[in-house]
């Protein structure tokens with residue numbers, strides 16, 4: 683059996699450590715120092731690095747870590763990510779004997795083209811595609827790709843624990859409440875999130891069930907969200923109704939602006 687521990691890094695990243703009392707696997711080490719401190723303080727031997735996508739706050743610590751631990755780096759190859767030693771693509775399975783864990787790999791483009799997710803029973807490492815009560819920005823590809831990627835993640839079992847790479851939940855919940863002011867699950871999650879953050883604890887992992895009840899980007903068919911977008915003039919309702927993708931795209935654009943004005 684293994685544990686999964688959050689290592690806070692950079693401003694608001696989490697490097698996730700899958701570990702027992704001897705060995706560890708790191709997911710998205712964007713910074714080496716906190717990861718090395720974690721490994722040294724617990725006397726853990728690093729066995730592998732997993733990489734969800736090539737943004738520097740996810741790969742920035744890999745080179746230094748590999749100077750100390752010559753371990754494989756599993757991820758999707760990309761010209762701007764020189765660290766990958768073992769290529770993973772849609773449909774691959776990755777077995778890590780050190781901790782007896784096996785991941786299914788799916789490609790989830792829409793934040794970046796090379797983004798993948800690592801999925802084990804009741805475990806999801808989703809990088810910057812799905813966040814607590816939110817989703818990643820659409821830097822590459824189309825909104826349709828990001829929407830499709832999120833829909834694939836939402837099909838995982840409700841009990842799946844969602845290990846996102848950033849502590850964005852509180853800010854995302856402010857947006858979620860603006861989308862659905864009367865959703866009691868969002869209000870409950872805001873209280874729970876405030877309590878966790880006041881105790882300096884991560885709000886993650888969440889679960890697929892919690893995301894489906896509070897994350898506006900997984901709730902694009904809900905009438906309350908469509909109503910809010912209509913009231914704000916963010917979707918065109920002159921036709922025969924609005925598509926789910928239309929709602930998603932309007933939400934993502936609104937969130938981009940909301941983020942700039944939010945506290």
Ligand SMILES: [Zn+2]
Nearest residue numbers: 735737793810
């Ligand atoms: Zn990213």
